[in-house]
Amino acid sequence: MKPVRVGICGLGTVGGGTFNVLTRNADDIARRAGRPIVIEQVAFRSFNPECDITGIKTTSDVFELATNPDIDVLVELIGGYDVARELVLTAIENGKHVVTANKALIAVHGNEIFKAAHEKGVIVAFEAAVAGGIPVIKSLREGLGANRIEWVAGIINGTGNYILTHMREEGRAFEDVLAEAQALGYAEADPTFDVEGIDAAHKLTILASIAYGVPLQFDKAYTEGISRITAEDVEQADNLGYIIKHLGISKRTEAGLELRVHPTLIPKERLLASVYGVKNAIAIMGDAVGPTLYYGAGAGAEPTASAVVADLLDVARDITTDHHYRVPYLAFSGIGEQESDLPIMPMEDIVSAYYLRLLAVDRPGVLARVATILSEQGISIEALIQKEAKEGELVPIILLTHCTREKQMNEAMRLIESLADIAGPVTRIRVESLDEQE
Amino acid sequence: MKPVRVGICGLGTVGGGTFNVLTRNADDIARRAGRPIVIEQVAFRSFNPECDITGIKTTSDVFELATNPDIDVLVELIGGYDVARELVLTAIENGKHVVTANKALIAVHGNEIFKAAHEKGVIVAFEAAVAGGIPVIKSLREGLGANRIEWVAGIINGTGNYILTHMREEGRAFEDVLAEAQALGYAEADPTFDVEGIDAAHKLTILASIAYGVPLQFDKAYTEGISRITAEDVEQADNLGYIIKHLGISKRTEAGLELRVHPTLIPKERLLASVYGVKNAIAIMGDAVGPTLYYGAGAGAEPTASAVVADLLDVARDITTDHHYRVPYLAFSGIGEQESDLPIMPMEDIVSAYYLRLLAVDRPGVLARVATILSEQGISIEALIQKEAKEGELVPIILLTHCTREKQMNEAMRLIESLADIAGPVTRIRVESLDEQE
Structure with missing residues (x-):
């Protein structure tokens, strides 16, 4: 079977790990992919002594890989935004599939990259961009x-x-x-x-x-x-x-x-x-x-490499598949017209329970004033801890609230902080149930 | 796009769940698969009142689905060994892809089924056979x-x-x-x-x-x-x-x-x-x-259906793919000749740590006799708890050992049980570290 030829850009932590995993487990990887996955060329600025690159073609110019006609898949492991974006778009323009571990690149420039890749009918895989070795994207x-x-x-x-x-x-x-x-x-x-x-x-x-x-x-x-x-x-x-x-x-x-x-x-x-x-x-x-x-x-050389190589396995299997039947970049087919138009909510519209920590002057009635403010904002209290006051010190008050809209909580915090009995800003931490036993 | 036509065999817990998930989430599933996945026919013996089968072709004969030329994928959810095996082999013989949740069938007849499927170039998917909705096979x-x-x-x-x-x-x-x-x-x-x-x-x-x-x-x-x-x-x-x-x-x-x-x-x-x-x-x-x-x-109607439908999504995407490039049934390509020949070890050759619970007559020297037997088998003790004896009652002795070969432990247990001071059989539970924090 015709091998899939890979160009690795970057030989740092993840690049070195990818090089080593691909080399060490080459036989098993070929048996899984149905064909060998071979490293055709590696681009790096400083050499990684953990990699044995004997016999591998190297360069210091990552763009050489993006245009090298002997490379089927460009693996972008240089990180950052601008050069990585240009590199990936150049590779796509040259009809290459792309595998990247670059979360910043995908989160910020992903829409543009996927559009370009869709037009060229190439894969852009990014399992390693989220949670390292955990196959959570898949x-x-x-x-x-x-x-x-x-x-x-x-x-x-x-x-x-x-x-x-x-x-x-x-x-x-x-x-x-x-x-x-x-x-x-x-x-x-x-x-x-x-x-x-x-x-x-x-x-x-x-x-x-x-x-x-x-x-x-x-x-x-x-x-x-x-x-x-x-x-x-x-x-x-x-x-x-x-x-x-x-x-x-x-x-x-x-x-x-x-x-x-x-x-x-x-x-x-x-x-x-x-x-x-x-x-x-x-x-x-x-x-x-x-x-x-x-x-x-979620990080580290070989755990991240595990995800990069899993993407390469997918590319090796799907390289001959009609682009329409490949797993869509963002899970749903039809770039543009078929995307969901669900809006991202402004933070003040979210609903959450809250943990609050206040520092109060130890005077009667503080708690009543705080409770009144919360009540007037429609926020009910689930638990309250008031520590015993030490002579002359501020008293910490800890509150857990039931669920409320963030907007109400912001307003309540503003009012509480304006009380003469409250010292400094209120500490607010959101509370989530996230029940995974349901 | 041409839809993928599915025949569901069995409308019990998992069959009913699969029917309902495929129906309820049909639009999203089509966007994910790149084409609709439609239920062409359902075979069942007793009707599941949780399913609205209005307009769906039905039969009580599962084999009708295995030969129905309008069906691309047979979904086997009848369970059991013999009929399920015949059904799946018949579907394969008729060139249909198969999705099954039947762990017993795959564990016992899988080699035969995969061989037949490989010869016909069809997919047999079985994510739902292990751990229900958890995508652990994938x-x-x-x-x-x-x-x-x-x-x-x-x-x-x-x-x-x-x-x-x-x-x-x-x-x-x-x-x-x-x-x-x-x-x-x-x-x-x-x-x-x-x-x-x-x-x-x-x-x-x-x-x-x-x-x-x-x-x-x-x-x-x-x-x-x-x-x-x-x-x-x-x-x-x-x-x-x-x-x-x-x-x-x-x-x-x-x-x-x-x-x-x-x-x-x-x-x-x-x-x-x-x-x-x-x-x-x-x-x-x-x-x-x-x-x-x-x-x-790991079980339940819709969690298991989640896995069955995920398999149908894979089938829908890979239906036009050259069989050689599909993910191999058992992960590695080359049925037969390329399988690993690693043997399954007999239980007495495994190495484990052990928890032992003995009931001893409360006489001096019992512990020494037990410790001597363990020592002579090369087994070292990590922890020991001897409960205080109540008048006339047997004393429980709890032991944790370091790792040893099961064969040695079997011999030690035989010798301990033969001691006059030990009542009844020794309880033995294996101990594993399984460190997932490494």
Whole structure:
């Protein structure tokens, strides 16, 4: 059988992993694909000593691969936006299939890329862009294809989960654990992408489009990081039976789609609550299947390579298939005219329960004033913890509310913060049930 | 686009669910498949009042569907061995693709069925045969296709997990919870298939073949049920930091493949330990991806239908694909000549840690005699609990051993049981680490 010839752009962590997995498991991969998958050329700027590239054609110019007539599939593992976009569009223009692990590229430029690929009749596969080695794109797009998807919620950033895990297990502060994670290489020198939820929002944007058949709309995702979570919040959540996780959540509602990344209290008994360290997991609710969950490594050289090579296997099988019968990029066929027009809801229209932490001056009547404000906004209280006051100190008040519209909560918080008895801003963390035992 | 025409055989729980999901989500399914999937004919003996079959052609003879020239895909949901086998082979003989949820059929007659299907160039899809709605066949066969699979371990029988969950949570006896499960419809009047592990062994056999590319060998699976687990064992396991789950386990070792279903102590912190009630979950370890886990409903009308319809989507997409490039039935191409010849190991060659519970006469030296026997078989003890003796009663001794070969353990148990101080048979439950955090 004619082999599928691959060009790998980038030989860093994921590129090196992909090179090594393709080489090490070549025989089994050929038996699975029905034909060999061979590395035709590799483009890289700095050599990866973990790869034995003896006999492989190399270059420092990734665009050489995009035009090389001996390459069937370009594997984009250079990361970033602009060069990656140009590289992928050039490869498509030259009739090549594309496999990428680049979540930022797909979330931001995916609509343009898929349009170009559709016109050329080529595959663009991106399993590795979400949750590393977990085959969640395949599961959602094919395995749950019978379902109307109701919601998706996931731990899709390993760095954030590592930090929250250690804050909880060791009662430590955010900054402290972040510094440790940076020292260990689990967090970047500039951790913004991870801890502020941008990376998770990229992945959630992709998952939501596949779940509901809507265009990619990263700019409409609500993004809130974990940098303001304190050891006190982690402990109070624990006392109330919850664990704080940084989740990407997308729900289908009557009014449209929710698309939001933020710290979230979830009940301790959820499987998502037991996902520790850098691991990822995604819970998906379908109307037929009910709740399902997918767990594994969300990053790392070989876990991500596992997803890249799985995409290559799909390309190898579908390379001769009529383009119309291939799995659509965003799960539903008909680019443009057949996409769902469900709008992404503004954050103030979402409905959630809330955890609030206030610091109050220890004077009679504070609680009554807070309760009155909540009541006037139609928000009912599920639980309340008021710690004993120490002489001259502010008293923390912890509240759990029932579900309410975010708009009402924003207004209530504004009013509470304007009270003379309340010191500083109110800490607000959303609470989700996400019942996967249903 | 030309629709794919489906004939559904059986309109019971899963047949009815499949009918309803295909009907309810028809528009979305067509957008996903690239063409409509229409129900051409339904065969059933007793009508399912949950289905609106207005305008659908019906028959009481399933074989009519196997020869109906207007049907492209036969969906076998009648269950059982003999008629199902004949039905599926007849459909294949008539050039039809087949989708089935029948684990017993695939585990026992799969090799014959795949051979016939391969010769005819038709698809036989069976996602629903393992773990209901969880897309674990697709994940293992395609999503993890880059990997050399190291082990698979799963809770793949909901009835057994329901019983063990309630035994643990309520400290109740096996018979007691079983009777309740039967009253609630979670267990059959004859529960043998579920509680003795036969159903789980069918599913494990299928998973192992897909994981390692070996022929289906149900007759070589070791099967041990949960009917001898006592409330005492559940409690002692808990004290030691473990939970007892009924697992299907298949590992790749130097000597061959392990293929075994039995009650198993697993550490409490494993995700598998937090899978409650009738839910299923499968952990899979790959050399590149590391540990992954898949969770969801393992049975039920619509969860199982979700998997059946996902298979129909695959058939709809691949119906015009050259058979050679379709995903191979058992993951690896080349029926016959290219299968792996890794042998299934006899149970006495497997290596495991063990939990032992003995009842001893309260006399000095019993423990020394037991320890000596274990030591002479090369078995070392990890933990030991000896309960305080009550006047005139037998003393329970609980032991956890380090890993040893099952053969040595069998011999040690024989010698221990022959001691005059030991009453009755030794209870032995295997202990597995199955680390999914690695």
